[in-house]
Amino acid sequence: MSPIPMVRRSVVLALALTATISSGVAFSATDSSTTSSSNVSATPGWPARPLRIVVGFPGGSSPDLTARTFAEPLSKIIGQPVIVENKVGAGGNIAADYIAKAKDDHTIGLFINGNLTIANLINKRVPYNPQKDLAPLTLVGVSPLVLTAPVHLPDAPDGQDARAFLDAARKAGDKWSYGTPGVGTVGHIGTELMKARTGIAPVHVPYPGYPQVAQAMLGGQLQMALLPPALALAQEKAGKLRLIGVTAGGRSTLTPDVPSLAEAGVPQLNLELWNAFAAPASMPANIRARLSDALIEIARSPEVRSKMFNQGWQAVGSSPEGLANRIKADTATMGKIIKDQNIRAE
Template identity: 35%
Template sequence: MPFSHRMPRGLRPLLAALCLGCMIGCMTVAPQAQAQSTDKYPSKPINYVVPFAAGGTTDLLGRLIGQRLSQVLGQSIVVENRPGAGGNIGSDYVAKAAPDGYTLVGGTISSHSINVSLYPKMPYDPVKNFQPVALIGTLPNVLVVNASSPWKSVEDVIAAAKAKPGAINFGSSGNGTSQHLSAELFANMAGLKLTHVPYKGSSQAVQALLGNQVDLVFENSVAAVPMIQSGKFRALATTGPKRAAELPDVPTVAEAGLKGYEIVSWQAIFAPAGTPAPIVNKLATEIGKIIREPDMRQRLAALGVEPSGAGPAELGAFQKSEVAKWAQLIKVANIRLE
C-alpha cells in the first residue's frame, strides 16, 4: 500500500510546508556558498605565469603588478617563467590549468593575438581557452642598435640592408612576438631581406645586441629605454603612431620614411576559461585600481607603457580585434616562420 495512504491527514500540510522550505533553502544555498568562497579568495598563493624569460618586458611588468597585488589581496603572487615558442609554452600551461583563480598568465600581443595566425599548429585558442582579466597597457617598440654601430638613422639601416641582402640580422624575444613582427613588417615595407635570430625573451635579445651578436633589435620600450638612457644602445625610431613621451627626440618609423608603418604592443592578464565571474571581477577590480594609482601610473609611464586598466569585457573586445588585425597583416605581408 502506498505510504501516502497511511499518512494521517493532519500531517500532510506540515510535510508539504517542510518540503517547500527545503526547496527554497536549496535554491539559496548555492549563491550563498559561491559568495562565501569568493569572499575567502584568495586563500592561498596565486601562480602568475610569464611565458617569456626572466628580465623581459612581460616579466618586469608581472613582478611590478604582482608585488602590489599581493599586498592588496594578502596572498603571495608567485611569478613563474615558462618561456618558449613565442609565449606559446607558458600560455598553453595556463590554458590547461584549473579555472579556480589561482593560475594567471601575463598575456601579450604575441601569445594572445599574433601567434594563432603565424604558427601552423597552436596548442590553444587564444580567445576560447582564456578569460580576459585586465589590460595593463600598451607600448611601442623601439628600433635600437648598439652604441658602437655606424648606423645613425633608419635610412642608414635600409641602405646597409639593400647593399647586402640577408647579411644583416635582427634579434627578437621569439617567433611571433611583436618584436619579430615589427622587423618583418619593416623589411616588407622597405623591400629588404633581413635574417631573424629568435631568443626566448627580451632580456636575451638585449644581451645579444649588447654583445654585437645581432645587428639590430625592435625592442619593447620597457627593456629598451634603460639601455638607451645608459648610453649602451642608440634609438633610431619608435613603432607607434606618435613619438614616445620618454623618447621625444626619436622619430617614429613612419616619420623616418615608411609611411603607414605602425605597431603598438600590449600586455595583459588572463585566466583560464571557466574561471568564476566573481573571482575574475575581483581580480579585475583590484588590478584596475592598482594600475590607476598615481605612483604606478608614473612607474609604468617611465617604462614607456601607456597605462590602461581596462577590465574583462573591454579587454576581450580589444583582443578579438587584434586577432583579426594581425591575421590580415600577416597574410598581406606574407610573413612566415622559417
C-alpha cells in the same frame, strides 16, 4: 653624446630591477600598500584561499616584474595572499596552457601579446586557443619598440636619420640581418611588417632574448633590431647603440627624444609590446568581474603608474572589452603578416 633627459633616465632604471626573483613569492593581504581599497562588490565565498598569478617567464623578466607590481595591492583588495608563480617555457605558452586549463577559480595569468593573439597561428601544436580558452581581464601596460642599430655601421650613415638608415637598408638587401627573441615574437612579426612597408630585406636571426640580440649587434653579427625602450636607452647611454625610431604613430613618452618611424614616412606601423591579465574562460563571470575591477583600479593608481613607467611601460588599465578588442585587432594585423610571409614555428 648629450645627457639623457630625466624622463628617459627613469626608464633606464628599469634595467636595475632585473635581478633574479625567486618564483612562488607570496604577497600577504597585511602587507603595506598605498593603493586604496577597491569599491568592487564582494563575491560571497571567494576568495577562499591564496590567488595565484602565473607568469610564463623567469624571475626578473619584464612580465614577472609587472605581475609582482600588481600582486601586493591586489592582495590588499581581495583579502588573501597573492602568489606569483613562474612556469617558464615555449615563449610563455606553457604557462598560458596551464592557466587555460585551471579550474580552481583562484588562478589568473600575466600574458605578453603573442600568448593572447597569434600563438596558435604560428604553431598549430599549441594546445590552447587564446580566443576561446582565456578570458580578458585588463590591458595593463603598453610600450613601443625602438628600431636600433650599431653606433657605427658600414654602408649606413651615422646618427638618427631614419630615412637615410632605411635607404641604406634597402640598398643592403639580404646582406643585413636583424635579431629577435624568437619566431613569432612581436619583434619578429613587427620587423616583417616593417619590411613589407619599406622594401627592406634583412634576414631574420632568432636569439634566446632581447639582451642577446643587443649583444649580437655590438659584436657585429646584426645590423638592426627592434628593442624594448629600457634596453635600447641603456645601450644608447653607454654609447654602444643608436636609436633610429619608435614603432608608433607619434613620439612616445618613454622615449620622447626619439622620432617615430611614421615621421620617416613608414605607414601604419603602430606596433607595441603589451602586458595583460587574463583568466581561464571557465572562471565564473562574477569572479572575473571582481578581479578585473580590482586590477583596473591598481593599474590606474599613481603609485603603480609610476612603477610601470620606471619599468618601461605606459600603464593602461583597460576594460575587459577594451582588451578583447585589442586582441582581435592585433590578431588580424599580425595574422596577415604570418600568412603573407608563411611564418611558422621552427
